[in-house]
Amino acid sequence: MQLSNPAVPVQNLDAIFAALADPTRRAILSRLAAGDAGVNELAEPFEISQPAISKHLKVLERAGLIERAIDKQRRPARLKAKPMAAAVSWLEDFKEFWSSSFNQLDDLLETLKQADIKEPPNE
C-alpha cells in the first residue's frame, strides 16, 4: 500500500486513526472546520470539563490534526486537515471492496451458490 501524501509518515497513521476514534475529538474537528476556536468555545457544547477538552486537543495536536497558537492567551486551535488525506489515501486502496459493482457480483455469487445447494449435481 502506497501513501500518495509523502508529507505524512506512515507511522503517523497510528496516531491519526487513534485520534479519530473518539466522538468528542471528531466533533472538535468538525467545529474547527467552521473556524479557529479556544478551549472555552470548544468545551461549550459538551458536558465535559475544560481540562478534558485540553487533553483531547493534545491528542489531536500530537496526531498533527490541529495546531495551537502559542502567542495568544486563549491559545485558539486551528484545523490542519492535511494528515487526514493520508488516512483517506490508505482507505481508498480498499475502494473496490465496497463499491456497488463488487457487492452486486458478491450477491450474484451468493445466488449462484444457493441455486447450487438446491439443485445437487446429477451423479
Add this chain to the structure above:
Amino acid sequence: MQLSNPAVPVQNLDAIFAALADPTRRAILSRLAAGDAGVNELAEPFEISQPAISKHLKVLERAGLIERAIDKQRRPARLKAKPMAAAVSWLEDFKEFWSSSFNQLDDLLETLKQADIKEPPNE
C-alpha cells in the same frame, strides 16, 4: 456531518478508527484484500504469536471490517471493507482543508498579511 452510508451506525466509527490505529491490523487488512486467509497464514509475516493475531482479528471483527467462517476449522477471515466507506465519507467532509487550492489561498492570504505588516496604512 452526514454519513453517506446509512448501513454503518455513527457510533461504529469509534470502533472502525480504533481498529485501523494499529500497523499489524492494517497489514492484516491489506493481506486479506488479496484473498481470504486463516490465522496461520496471517501470522506468518509477523514476529508475533498466533494468539496475538487472533486478538487483532477479534478487534477487526467487532469493528465489522472482517468476518470469519464458522463452519471450517481454520476459520478463514474475509475482508468486509464496506465500513471503511463510512470512515472515508466522514473524512472527505474535510477535503477542502487539505486540497491544494485551499493551501494556495492560505499562502496568498499569508503573503498579503506579511505585505500589510511591512506597509503600515497611511493615516
